[in-house]
Amino acid sequence: MDKPLPCTLxxxxxxxxxxxxxxxxxAFIARRKVGQLRVRAGAGVISEGGADDRIYTLLAGWAFRxxxxxxxxxxxxxxxxxxxxxxxxxxxxxxxxxGVEALTDVSLCVxxxxxxxxxxxxxPALALDLTWLAAHEERLVDDAxxxxxxxxxxxxxxxxxxxxxxxxxxxGLLDGGSVPFPLTQAHIADTLGLSVVHTNRTLxxxxxxxxxxxxxxxLVLGDLRGLRRVAQYWEQPAPPxxxx
Amino acid sequence: MDKPLPCTLxxxxxxxxxxxxxxxxxAFIARRKVGQLRVRAGAGVISEGGADDRIYTLLAGWAFRxxxxxxxxxxxxxxxxxxxxxxxxxxxxxxxxxGVEALTDVSLCVxxxxxxxxxxxxxPALALDLTWLAAHEERLVDDAxxxxxxxxxxxxxxxxxxxxxxxxxxxGLLDGGSVPFPLTQAHIADTLGLSVVHTNRTLxxxxxxxxxxxxxxxLVLGDLRGLRRVAQYWEQPAPPxxxx
DNA sequence: CGTTGATTTGAGTAAGATCAAGTCGGGTGG
DNA sequence: CCACCCGACTTGATCTTACTCAAATCAACG
Numbered sequence: 001m002d003k004p005l006p007c008t009l010x011x012x013x014x015x016x017x018x019x020x021x022x023x024x025x026x027a028f029i030a031r032r033k034v035g036q037l038r039v040r041a042g043a044g045v046i047s048e049g050g051a052d053d054r055i056y057t058l059l060a061g062w063a064f065r066x067x068x069x070x071x072x073x074x075x076x077x078x079x080x081x082x083x084x085x086x087x088x089x090x091x092x093x094x095x096x097x098x099g100v101e102a103l104t105d106v107s108l109c110v111x112x113x114x115x116x117x118x119x120x121x122x123x124p125a126l127a128l129d130l131t132w133l134a135a136h137e138e139r140l141v142d143d144a145x146x147x148x149x150x151x152x153x154x155x156x157x158x159x160x161x162x163x164x165x166x167x168x169x170x171x172g173l174l175d176g177g178s179v180p181f182p183l184t185q186a187h188i189a190d191t192l193g194l195s196v197v198h199t200n201r202t203l204x205x206x207x208x209x210x211x212x213x214x215x216x217x218x219l220v221l222g223d224l225r226g227l228r229r230v231a232q233y234w235e236q237p238a239p240p241x242x243x244x
Numbered sequence: 245m246d247k248p249l250p251c252t253l254x255x256x257x258x259x260x261x262x263x264x265x266x267x268x269x270x271a272f273i274a275r276r277k278v279g280q281l282r283v284r285a286g287a288g289v290i291s292e293g294g295a296d297d298r299i300y301t302l303l304a305g306w307a308f309r310x311x312x313x314x315x316x317x318x319x320x321x322x323x324x325x326x327x328x329x330x331x332x333x334x335x336x337x338x339x340x341x342x343g344v345e346a347l348t349d350v351s352l353c354v355x356x357x358x359x360x361x362x363x364x365x366x367x368p369a370l371a372l373d374l375t376w377l378a379a380h381e382e383r384l385v386d387d388a389x390x391x392x393x394x395x396x397x398x399x400x401x402x403x404x405x406x407x408x409x410x411x412x413x414x415x416g417l418l419d420g421g422s423v424p425f426p427l428t429q430a431h432i433a434d435t436l437g438l439s440v441v442h443t444n445r446t447l448x449x450x451x452x453x454x455x456x457x458x459x460x461x462x463l464v465l466g467d468l469r470g471l472r473r474v475a476q477y478w479e480q481p482a483p484p485x486x487x488x
Numbered sequence: 489c490g491t492t493g494a495t496t497t498g499a500g501t502a503a504g505a506t507c508a509a510g511t512c513g514g515g516t517g518g
Numbered sequence: 519c520c521a522c523c524c525g526a527c528t529t530g531a532t533c534t535t536a537c538t539c540a541a542a543t544c545a546a547c548g
Contacts, residue, residue, distance in 0.1 A: 089382070093376070
């Protein structure tokens with residue numbers, strides 16, 4: 001735990017990508033925040049199958065959800081950026097069917113386990129936001145299935161880079177034409193269902209074509225339009241999202 | 245539209261896989277059901293990108309959610325069985341990011357567009373159920389990603405068959421050691437990110453090994469244990485689910 | 489029968505995996 | 519300061535899985 005940031009001073013909420021809170025809701029949320037948690041890059045936030053009884057929202061840093069097979073093969077389901085919720089599934093279903101691991105050092109707002117139910121009882125509009133978030137995450141996962149199932153390696157990598165670039169920009173991370181990019185090639189491979197070697201060669205193809213470069217922990221898109229074209233990735237405008 | 249079945253006589257709810265309705269909720273749901281819709285096998289229920297303003301629940305028959313790329317490649321996201329909800333995403337997010345198509349002739353309970361919001365306002369416990377359903381569907385999609393991304397073709401097919409068998413049994417469709425299986429090999433291929441030809445050969449392998457047979461529109465698992473083993477598929481017990 | 493959709497088979501190919509080294513760069517400890 | 523370590527990235531060679539193309543079979547149905 002580190003010194004908690006009061007929700008009234010939230011650094012995320014003012015960002016253009018987030019909806020402003022409605023009357024009374026911010027105070028309600030603030031009252032339920034029981035602390036703040038810091039997790040180091042590479043460490044686990046929630047373990048696969050574990051029944052954690054907290055809900056988190058990612059305040060700063062990057063993380064990812066993953067699942068693995070008994071023999072160790074691992075699949076990353078989804079990259080988490082600030083504003084994303086962690087642990088909602090565990091609250092609703094019996095246990096967590098996936099793990100969560102920090103990609104960078106990460107700060108999490110911690111909420112008590114009864115948070116969800118009290119939101120539903122007291123603040124229906126906020127509860128609807130929570131469901132919105134769940135539906136939105138499912139949409140991301142749907143997109144991932146389409147990529148992994150039907151795109152070629154080149155298309156997959158291109159689509160992932162466009163996708164992450166867009167989200168990073170929406171999180172206010174754009175700085176001098178590039179965004180932070182904390183994924184290693186092994187992470188990309190685990191996200192896209194590819195081997196590390198093939199991921200490497202595919203990234204090189206994109207780099208040589210002047211489309212995208214991930215060097216030095218930052219992502220530069222040389223030609224967004226062109227990248228979209230090779231990825232067969234068409235724009236879906238992102239409306240402002242709710243935040244907890 | 246065909247003659248609607250009143251919710252009080254629902255054929256699904258008594259099944260062991262579904263939670264009983266709480267006090268007052270059944271009447272509430274019944275009042276919001278505006279009709280019943282029949283869709284022929286192969287016809288679309290919701291089109292990709294369309295902004296349908298209804299919510300459905302699948303009363304009888306099989307369907308599937310899908311997404312496609314501009315050039316026509318198609319990926320099935322998820323198979324829908326009786327009790328599944330259709331169109332929740334469209335209500336929450338702006339438009340439908342995926343299409344839904346009937347696999348068999350299908351009956352749908354139709355609810356008005358404001359259904360969701362009124363549930364959240366009036367019946368918080370029911371709203372939580374709705375979110376449960378969303379989280380549950382996401383879990384299925386998470387599993388699918390793991391399969392497509394990290395399992396071999398043989399493992400994928402085996403895992404899908406086990407999965408669908410389990411769900412069909414939970415829907416009360418088991419009859420004489422087999423369940424209905426309305427998917428063509430092309431559907432399986434689109435679900436698993438394989439080509440039709442390879443799907444065919446893989447199914448033959450399973451058949452010859454005495455593990456599973458999909459002949460004649462029915463699925464017979466010759467050796468569930470063995471199938472689980474090749475699929476690296478471990479049991480996740482399914483608690484009773486809410487129904488709308 | 490003729491048509492249509494689903495399944496099956498065969499042959500050739502290509503995308504991507506695997507195996508095995510090797511490089512590069514940023515720590516750490518001597 | 520330098521040796522060395524370690525993780526991430528890169529390269530080459532080879533192998534395998536799964537795709538593509540093309541055609542045959544099969545069954546249901548009007």
